Amino acid sequence: MLRNPALRRLPRATAPRAPLPPRRTFLSARGDSSSGRAVESLNVRELARKSHEYQRNRRIFLWSGTFAGIFSFLYTGHKLYLELQKPAQLDSSLPSSDPLSGAGAADRKVVVRDEDGRDVIPTGNTTVPTFPRTITIPTTTTTATATTPSSPTIDLPTEYTLVGLGTRTVTFIGIQVYVVGYYIATADIAALQNALTKKIxxxxxxxxPGERDELRSALLDHVEGERTWDGLLAEGIPARSVFRLVPVRDTDFHHLRDGLVNAIKARAPAMAGAEDESFGEAMKQFRTAFNRGSVPKKKELLLIRDGEGRLSIEYNAGGKSGKKRQLIGTVDDERVSRALWLNYLAGAKVASEPARASIIEGIMEFVERPVGSVAAQVV
Structure with missing residues (x-):
């Protein structure tokens, strides 16, 4: 078949090709236009500065949190310590004939009955929740006569009335050691009433009321309070009294001894003749009484001062108060018991500030009534 020459295939038109990029060798430099990616312009110094500021602010924040936590812990502990040191609140629901009733009854001790029907006073401590309102301690007397010069001794029961109590604490966080209560022989309260009343x-x-405030201020004053109690004790007023110590945690006699010995040494320099040989011998007698083992919590230790200032130390390792007390030591030198009593009653530093405050409030309850009326009501 013949073809028309005009219909012969013409060459196909082709589009112009884009120029090829130059070939890159390992010796040629890489251009920005050939990478296909944007390159950031980094400022190393600025980044280092920002990193340093971040780390500095982070450290400041962490240290601030640490100090705030420590301060909160100490502040909370201090507030708890102050609350625990407050003396037990007193009750106004007592009858008017009760020796702990009368004016200012809102500040008086709460008197309740335990399961045995005894009058007890709450201490505010969970381990040792109550103290008995009165305790009975036998007093040894002799019945000497012309025909029987060596007559036997007789133990007469003597009742003691609680004046005030508080908790002994140590260290700045207020670790509780023992609850201490001050008792005065009921028959000897009148002499203390009369002496303090006549002082004002x-x-x-x-x-x-105004005179009671004056007496309270005098007893709370570091100098006047110590002068007042030192004079009263030197004169044998009150004639018979007791400090009752009950540990709130397990301890030992050596630990208690060290604290009491340090207290006596702190008061002794103000006493005449405290550096003589006899006083040193009396301190040896005191230490010997505490050469014993452990003292479990809730056990009773009595420090008893008689009319001549003689100190007797009794320990109750048994059950209920007063049933298994044992005499573990005596000290004849009156200065030892007087220094020990001042450690709880007066001065710039006492063993328990709540106990001193509670004792002074108990004294205020005595002096607001006529001399002799308190003992008659207690009995």
């Missing part, structure tokens, strides 16, 4: 008003038999 020589013509009075009881003190009115």
């Amino acid at each position: 008003n020589p013509l009075a038999t009881s003190l009115v």
Whole structure:
């Protein structure tokens, strides 16, 4: 078949090709236009500065949190310590004939009955929750006569009334050691009433509110309070009294001894003749009484001062108070017991500030009534 020459295939038109990029060898430099990616412009110094500021602010924040936590812990512990040191609140629901009733009853001790029907006073401590309102301690007497010069001794029961109590604490966080209560022989309260009343008003038999405030201020004053109690104790007023110690945690006699010995040494320099040989011998007798083993919590230790200032130490390792007390030591030198008593009653530093405050409030309850009326009501 013949073809038309005009219909012969013409050459196909082709589009112009784009120029090829130059071939890159390992010796040629890489251009920005050939990478296909944007390159960031980095400032190393600026990045280092920002990193340093971040780390500095992070450290400041962490240290601030640490100090804030420590401060909160100490502040909370201090507030708890202050609350625990407050003396037990007193009750106004007592009858008017009760020796712990009367004016200012809102500040008086709560008196309740335990399961045995005894009057007890709450201490505010969970381990040792109550103290008995009265305790009975036998007093040894002799019945010497012309025909029987070596007559036997007789133990007469003597009742003691609680004046005030508080908790002994140590260290700045207030670790509790023992609860201490101050008892005075009920029959000897009148002598203390009379002496303190006459100190403020020589013509009075009881003190009115303004006079009681004056006496309270005097007993709370570091110098005047110590001078007052030192003079009373030196004169044998009150004639018989007791400090009752009950540990709130397991301890030992050596630990208790060290604390009491340090207290006596702190008060002794103000006493006449405290550096003589006899006082040193009396301190040896005191230490010997504590050469024993452990003292479990809730056990009773009594420090008893008689009319001559003689100190007797009794320990109750048994059950209920007063059933298994044993005499573990005596000290005849009156200065030892007087220094020990001042450690709880007066001065710039006492063993338990709540106990001193509670004792002074108990004294205020005595002096607001006529001399002799408190003992008659207690009995």
